[in-house]
Amino acid sequence: MTELHKTGAAVGEPVATATPTAFLEVRDLKVHFPTDDGLVKSVDGLSFQLEKGKTLGIVGESGSGKSVTSLGIMGLHTAGQYGKRKAQISGEIWLDGRELLSADPREVRRLRGREMAMIFQDPLSALHPYYTIGTQIVEAYRIHHDVDKKTARRRAIEMLDRVGIPQPDKRVDNYPHEFSGGMRQRAMIAMSLVNNPELLIADEPTTALDVTVQAQILDLIRDLQKEFGSAVIVITHDLGVVAELADDILVMYGGRCVERGPAEKVFYEPRHPYTWGLLGSMPRLDREQQDRLIPVKGSPPSLINVPSGCAFNPRCPYADVPKDNVTRTVRPELTEVGGRHWAACHMTQEQRERIWTEEIAPKL
Amino acid sequence: MARAAAGGSHKEAPAAAGPRTVLAYLIRRLFAVLIMVLVVLLATFTVFYMLPKWAGQDIAVLFAGKATGAEQIEGIRTKLGLDQPVLVQFWDFVKGIPLGRDYANGADVTHCPAPCFGYSFVTEKPVWDTLKEAMPVTGALAAGAAILWLVAGVATGVVSALRRGSLWDRAAMVGALGGVSLPVFFTGMVAMGIFVHNLGWIHIEDGLNTDDSIGVWFETLLLPWIVLALLNAAMYARLTRATMLDVLGEDYIRTARAKGLGERAVITRHALRSAMTPILTVFGLDLGALLGGAVLTESTFNLPGLGLAAVQAISSHDLPVILGVTLFAALAIAVANLLVDLLYAVIDPRVRLG
Numbered sequence: 001m002t003e004l005h006k007t008g009a010a011v012g013e014p015v016a017t018a019t020p021t022a023f024l025e026v027r028d029l030k031v032h033f034p035t036d037d038g039l040v041k042s043v044d045g046l047s048f049q050l051e052k053g054k055t056l057g058i059v060g061e062s063g064s065g066k067s068v069t070s071l072g073i074m075g076l077h078t079a080g081q082y083g084k085r086k087a088q089i090s091g092e093i094w095l096d097g098r099e100l101l102s103a104d105p106r107e108v109r110r111l112r113g114r115e116m117a118m119i120f121q122d123p124l125s126a127l128h129p130y131y132t133i134g135t136q137i138v139e140a141y142r143i144h145h146d147v148d149k150k151t152a153r154r155r156a157i158e159m160l161d162r163v164g165i166p167q168p169d170k171r172v173d174n175y176p177h178e179f180s181g182g183m184r185q186r187a188m189i190a191m192s193l194v195n196n197p198e199l200l201i202a203d204e205p206t207t208a209l210d211v212t213v214q215a216q217i218l219d220l221i222r223d224l225q226k227e228f229g230s231a232v233i234v235i236t237h238d239l240g241v242v243a244e245l246a247d248d249i250l251v252m253y254g255g256r257c258v259e260r261g262p263a264e265k266v267f268y269e270p271r272h273p274y275t276w277g278l279l280g281s282m283p284r285l286d287r288e289q290q291d292r293l294i295p296v297k298g299s300p301p302s303l304i305n306v307p308s309g310c311a312f313n314p315r316c317p318y319a320d321v322p323k324d325n326v327t328r329t330v331r332p333e334l335t336e337v338g339g340r341h342w343a344a345c346h347m348t349q350e351q352r353e354r355i356w357t358e359e360i361a362p363k364l
Numbered sequence: 365m366a367r368a369a370a371g372g373s374h375k376e377a378p379a380a381a382g383p384r385t386v387l388a389y390l391i392r393r394l395f396a397v398l399i400m401v402l403v404v405l406l407a408t409f410t411v412f413y414m415l416p417k418w419a420g421q422d423i424a425v426l427f428a429g430k431a432t433g434a435e436q437i438e439g440i441r442t443k444l445g446l447d448q449p450v451l452v453q454f455w456d457f458v459k460g461i462p463l464g465r466d467y468a469n470g471a472d473v474t475h476c477p478a479p480c481f482g483y484s485f486v487t488e489k490p491v492w493d494t495l496k497e498a499m500p501v502t503g504a505l506a507a508g509a510a511i512l513w514l515v516a517g518v519a520t521g522v523v524s525a526l527r528r529g530s531l532w533d534r535a536a537m538v539g540a541l542g543g544v545s546l547p548v549f550f551t552g553m554v555a556m557g558i559f560v561h562n563l564g565w566i567h568i569e570d571g572l573n574t575d576d577s578i579g580v581w582f583e584t585l586l587l588p589w590i591v592l593a594l595l596n597a598a599m600y601a602r603l604t605r606a607t608m609l610d611v612l613g614e615d616y617i618r619t620a621r622a623k624g625l626g627e628r629a630v631i632t633r634h635a636l637r638s639a640m641t642p643i644l645t646v647f648g649l650d651l652g653a654l655l656g657g658a659v660l661t662e663s664t665f666n667l668p669g670l671g672l673a674a675v676q677a678i679s680s681h682d683l684p685v686i687l688g689v690t691l692f693a694a695l696a697i698a699v700a701n702l703l704v705d706l707l708y709a710v711i712d713p714r715v716r717l718g
Contacts, residue, residue, distance in 0.1 A: 114624060120615060122615065128638075
């Protein structure tokens with residue numbers, strides 16, 4: 001890692017060169033699933049970059065392609081999909097100078113758990129019910145480290161201690177069902193961090209937890225990231241979560257990125273109507289007066305028949321602002337709207353700035 | 365070191381079920397088994413001893429044979445206690461099982477040692493002796509077939525699940541359907557016709573004795589094992605395939621892969637481990653039922669097991685033997701049930717005994 005990399009933009013327009021500069025660089029990622037009803041384009045041309053020590057928040061509704069993206073990076077669309085129709089994946093995923101999609105699956109498997117690890121949404125179903133927490137952490141450690149069980153067990157206890165589980169030397173022999181929800185997620189985090197991964201993907205890490213526990217888990221992820229210096233991707237539908245954690249935010253809609261940029265830009269100067277909608281539907285505690293939450297009207301688009309033009313146009317209150325019906329015929333490309341800040345919208349910058357400052361921001 | 369924000373409510377780890385709770389559970393369950401056996405005893409006793417009486421048949425005549433003189437029949441009646449009230453007869457029978465029993469007609473006393481299930485009407489041997497001779501045959505048949513069908517069925521099911529929709533999967537599942545549908549007396553006859561009579565590869569001993577060598581037992585039981593296993597393996601293949609497909613979709617399988625675990629370990633250590641739970645449940649019950657006598661298989665191959673003993677007893681109105689076999693079968697199923705429940709707690713840590 002050179003100085004250049006550390007200071008480099010965590011999110012940026014992908015540069016079409018063969019040598020990536022970022023720690024993690026995803027280029028034009030497409031994940032399509034053939035089904036009886038047609039081709040489901042879960043992710044359709046996604047690009048982003050992420051540096052070590054930085055956190056990227058990927059935000060979007062259910063079915064926007066967030067989780068599919070993360071499983072794609074982990075290589076879990078191709079591993080062990082018995083008898084199912086194979087997912088069609090294209091694009092490039094560069095992790096620390098290696099391209100993963102064209103790599104030998106065995107090579108990718110060796111990276112899984114060691115260089116890139118994942119925390120899942122529901123720790124109860126994501127942990128094996130028949131094995132103790134300790135056994136599962138020990139297994140994760142011994143896949144990548146040639147050590148005896150005793151050493152691995154000490155490591156497991158150390159990790160449980162580090163994620164804040166009391167009496168780790170006793171709790172290590174408990175089964176997942178003997179843990180509370182928050183404790184389970186801590187154990188899950190301990191397991192994913194046991195090999196000091198450089199990339200950690202947290203897929204809705206707090207969705208299945210109590211509100212009171214959510215903040216603790218987010219604190220934990222942030223603290224551990226500082227300690228380990230890993231790159232973190234947090235996937236969520238909850239803008240509150242990324243507000244706490246993320247350096248950069250990527251908003252996904254219909255399998256594509258509609259806006260991305262530094263967190264403060266996306267929160268305070270969002271330049272896409274869908275982001276406005278997300279912000280409007282988020283409860284705020286830092287305002288004295290709270291109007292009713294405004295939901296984003298309509299439902300997420302079909303990923304088989306994605307609306308032509310801008311995928312958001314059927315739900316967009318400003319779809320008719322650009323002239324000549326262009327929102328329904330031409331797909332908007334991501335364009336830079338400020339420093340390291342991109343959005344895909346047909347409205348002119350001036351129009352969006354005016355609408356945001358005059359119509360949207362005052363209501364939030 | 366950033367010892368991460370601890371806190372949150374900490375629950376004391378629930379104490380694992382101690383040996384005392386397990387023992388208490390075991391005693392309770394064994395008591396339940398005893399009660400169940402008594403109920404079965406009452407029911408079968410009523411059916412087999414009382415029904416002939418109500419139908420106007422005389423058990424003493426059944427025992428003695430029709431050609432016997434009236435005086436002898438009365439003697440037998442007294443000796444078997446058939447002149448006693450029904451409840452006394454039942455009590456004497458129940459008591460005889462743990463304590464043994466003396467059949468007396470004046471000076472003519474026959475001692476029936478415990479466990480006494482009475483005497484066969486046909487052979488006049490103690491029923492227990494008949495059961496004792498038949499048990500090893502049924503046991504060997506059941507155990508061998510069970511191992512075969514468990515291994516073959518589960519292996520087929522796993523491969524089918526992993527190659528869902530492939531030619532192998534379809535062929536295996538069609539084969540499984542055939543295996544389930546074809547009755548043992550058909551497959552058994554065909555197998556015997558080909559391998560014993562036509563090709564002469566296998567020599568089947570007519571009947572099996574404990575004196576026979578292991579080789580003879582093996583050769584005689586080989587076809588019955590395969591035929592019986594074929595029937596059950598088919599069912600187990602379908603069951604395994606379905607459970608494996610379920611389990612492979614579980615989140616914790618994805619977690620195992622995300623850890624970087626190789627596919628083989630994912631399948632065996634994580635997926636199969638979970639899939640075995642329902643399979644072992646069914647397996648225990650099937651095995652228990654089979655230990656009570658594989659009637660069709662034993663009849664087809666003329667194996668002197670409990671099933672064949674039952675069939676012969678039924679056709680010769682040998683009531684004490686029927687009663688004995690029925691009791692043993694009920695006991696086998698009850699014990700198998702108990703073992704499955706105990707095993708369940710071993711396999712699945714979420715299951716608590718008590």
